[in-house]
Amino acid sequence: MADLSVKVAGVEFKNPVIPASGVFGYGREYEEFYSLSRLGGISTKGTTGQMRTGNLAPRIAETPMGMLNSVGLQNPGIDRFISHELPNLMQKDTVIIANIAGSTPEECAEVAAKLDSTDVHMIELNISCPNVKQGGAAFGVTCEGASSVTRIVRNATKKPLIVKLSPNVTDIASIAKAVEAEGADSVSLINTLLGMRIDINTGRPVLRNNCGGMSGPAVFPIAVRMVWQVANAVSIPVIGMGGISSGRDAIEMMMAGASAVQVGAAIITDPFAPVKIIEEMNQFLDEKGIKSVREIIGSVKPW
Amino acid sequence: MKYTQGKYILLEKKAIAKQIYDFTILCPDIAQAASEGQFVNILPEGHTLRRPISICGIDREAGTLRIVFMAKGEGTQKLADTPKGANLDIVGPLGHGFAMNEVSGKTIITGGGIGVPPLLPLAKHYGSRAVVILGFRSADAVILKKDFEATGAEVIICTDDGSYGVHGMVTKPLEEEIAEAGQVLSCGPMPMLKAISAVSEAKNVPCQVSLEERMGCGVGACLVCACRVKKNGEERFGHVCKDGPVFDSKEVMW
Ligand SMILES: Cc1cc2nc3c(=O)[nH]c(=O)nc-3n(C[C@H](O)[C@H](O)[C@H](O)COP(=O)(O)OP(=O)(O)OC[C@H]3O[C@@H](n4cnc5c(N)ncnc54)[C@H](O)[C@@H]3O)c2cc1C
Ligand SMILES: Cc1cc2nc3c(=O)[nH]c(=O)nc-3n(C[C@H](O)[C@H](O)[C@H](O)COP(=O)(O)O)c2cc1C
Ligand code: FES
Numbered sequence: 001m002a003d004l005s006v007k008v009a010g011v012e013f014k015n016p017v018i019p020a021s022g023v024f025g026y027g028r029e030y031e032e033f034y035s036l037s038r039l040g041g042i043s044t045k046g047t048t049g050q051m052r053t054g055n056l057a058p059r060i061a062e063t064p065m066g067m068l069n070s071v072g073l074q075n076p077g078i079d080r081f082i083s084h085e086l087p088n089l090m091q092k093d094t095v096i097i098a099n100i101a102g103s104t105p106e107e108c109a110e111v112a113a114k115l116d117s118t119d120v121h122m123i124e125l126n127i128s129c130p131n132v133k134q135g136g137a138a139f140g141v142t143c144e145g146a147s148s149v150t151r152i153v154r155n156a157t158k159k160p161l162i163v164k165l166s167p168n169v170t171d172i173a174s175i176a177k178a179v180e181a182e183g184a185d186s187v188s189l190i191n192t193l194l195g196m197r198i199d200i201n202t203g204r205p206v207l208r209n210n211c212g213g214m215s216g217p218a219v220f221p222i223a224v225r226m227v228w229q230v231a232n233a234v235s236i237p238v239i240g241m242g243g244i245s246s247g248r249d250a251i252e253m254m255m256a257g258a259s260a261v262q263v264g265a266a267i268i269t270d271p272f273a274p275v276k277i278i279e280e281m282n283q284f285l286d287e288k289g290i291k292s293v294r295e296i297i298g299s300v301k302p303w
Numbered sequence: 304m305k306y307t308q309g310k311y312i313l314l315e316k317k318a319i320a321k322q323i324y325d326f327t328i329l330c331p332d333i334a335q336a337a338s339e340g341q342f343v344n345i346l347p348e349g350h351t352l353r354r355p356i357s358i359c360g361i362d363r364e365a366g367t368l369r370i371v372f373m374a375k376g377e378g379t380q381k382l383a384d385t386p387k388g389a390n391l392d393i394v395g396p397l398g399h400g401f402a403m404n405e406v407s408g409k410t411i412i413t414g415g416g417i418g419v420p421p422l423l424p425l426a427k428h429y430g431s432r433a434v435v436i437l438g439f440r441s442a443d444a445v446i447l448k449k450d451f452e453a454t455g456a457e458v459i460i461c462t463d464d465g466s467y468g469v470h471g472m473v474t475k476p477l478e479e480e481i482a483e484a485g486q487v488l489s490c491g492p493m494p495m496l497k498a499i500s501a502v503s504e505a506k507n508v509p510c511q512v513s514l515e516e517r518m519g520c521g522v523g524a525c526l527v528c529a530c531r532v533k534k535n536g537e538e539r540f541g542h543v544c545k546d547g548p549v550f551d552s553k554e555v556m557w
Contacts, residue, residue: 054540061517268525
């Protein structure tokens with residue numbers, strides 16, 4: 001049994017596997033499959049200042065080895081999250097990461113400030129959600145936008161702050177450096193890549209929103225590349241995600257420089273994906289005689 | 304633990320009409336927990352998204368489930384190609400099914416096309432207290448007629464082109480039967496469900512409809528299967544996989 005524990009921004013995780021924001025709700029549904037205490041942590045559905053109803057359906061499309069979604073940040077709003085979801089989650093013996101978003105930096109800061117007085121372990125600021133028309137994309141795709149939202153959220157909370165980056169940018173490493181300079185304790189990446197599918201029989205986009213965020217195994221090599229570039233550019237810990245669906249993928253992502261990983265689409269394919277990934281990682285490390293998963297973080301030997 | 308995921312053996316498979324397959328799957332734990340109107344989410348090998356398929360029969364003693372589905376696109380075609388004896392990766396039982404209320408009048412069970420399979424367990428339950436009205440495109444698309452007749456319910460078949468049974472839509476016989484009905488239970492394409500609800504609501508007969516939407520997780524976590532519903536006068540997004548697939552017709556915003 002290898003030591004799977006990791007530390008990110010001062011927070012201890014019993015293992016590095018975290019269901020990604022948006023696929024796991026607030027954990028209630030998956031508790032019907034397995035105990036949430038087996039997970040390293042949980043990143044909750046993106047929460048905004050007010051309740052949001054999200055986009056019209058269809059909100060999902062299949063792609064070769066992947067999927068598109070256009071949920072559009074549907075959530076009950078921060079007050080209800082704190083009163084109805086967080087107390088339950090805090091009892092699950094796993095690290096709880098509150099994923100937050102907003103249409104303006106001020107909204108993000110307001111949400112972060114409300115979380116500051118709760119027991120939540122970490123805040124993950126989504127500056128990249130490409131689904132909401134006036135949302136993340138507007139400030140998450142430039143260094144100035146990313147800096148300004150990080151600065152104001154940083155001032156609103158003392159909680160460990162993870163900034164979740166958008167891959168829909170020219171140079172993700174420079175955005176990572178910009179948010180590090182504003183006091184982010186960690187960065188997580190990648191959020192979904194903007195995509196589109198058209199039903200050729202009707203000539204209509206499959207998603208009612210026309211475009212959506214792509215994720216799943218198809219994006220994995222892009223995510224590995226971006227995590228590697230970012231890990232080389234910053235000194236804060238990186239949480240890697242995008243297309244991870246096996247223990248081997250998780251190991252690869254950590255070799256690229258991730259201190260922990262998140263799993264999204266793979267949970268939609270297989271509800272047990274996170275627990276299987278934990279078991280497979282452990283098996284791989286044992287086979288290789290590696291005592292701690294921490295040894296593999298950033299261990300890639302580039303040519 | 305309410306949900307189960309596993310690999311289950313395909314015991315029997317038959318093609319019962321053009322592109323329509325009838326599977327019997329050995330999955331005792333899911334069969335034990337399943338109820339009328341629920342569905343299972345099946346993963347076609349190599350795909351990212353599971354395919355939601357309604358439960359058409361539950362045999363708790365044998366530990367089997369029956370599903371009847373159309374090979375429509377790539378995923379369902381792959382499921383249809385599964386050889387007998389091979390495994391199917393299934394999550395279930397899922398969703399909020401039909402409320403099996405006891406009513407004083409007749410129970411009308413109605414629907415059409417590939418929406419018909421989940422109605423069979425309802426006909427079994429209500430037997431001779433039910434009238435079953437099924438609609439199909441044409442005679443060669445008619446499925447499960449004998450199965451419905453074996454339940455003891457009165458069965459009326461309609462076809463769009465008149466090649467079998469009543470010529471026209473299910474709402475035609477429904478208009479006649481509704482006067483003596485205590486409730487209507489339905490599943491089929493949206494326009495049909497909308498018409499069925501209108502007929503039922505006009506006579507104040509409670510009506511339950513089983514809806515379809517594209518799904519991801521199937522358990523209520525990913526929020527992709529949204530549908531607009533109205534509850535206590537308040538409009539919101541419901542989720543077909545968890546709040547449904549069966550809804551009170553009055554809640555649905557057509
Ligand atoms: C609750 C529920 C119960 C169902 N029960 C049955 C049944 O008993 N028998 C049956 O034949 N069909 C049933 N369907 C419809 C069935 O799920 C779709 O026909 C099937 O998913 C299409 O997949 P595909 O691979 O053939 O098509 P593709 O076009 O390859 O599918 C692409 C994606 O779109 C989704 N999709 C496409 N059409 C539909 C649809 N009509 N509804 C939901 N998702 C869709 C697929 O699941 C997949 O994610 C049910 C749907 C729902 C929501
Ligand atoms: C249905 C769905 C909903 C999502 N919702 C959110 C969200 O609310 N906030 C967020 O930061 N990311 C959200 N994401 C993005 C994921 O957290 C993750 O970054 C992305 O899907 C890449 O990982 P994957 O390939 O493992 O899915 C969502 C993804 C999916 C598939
Ligand atoms: S399919 Fe995920 S919430 Fe309904």
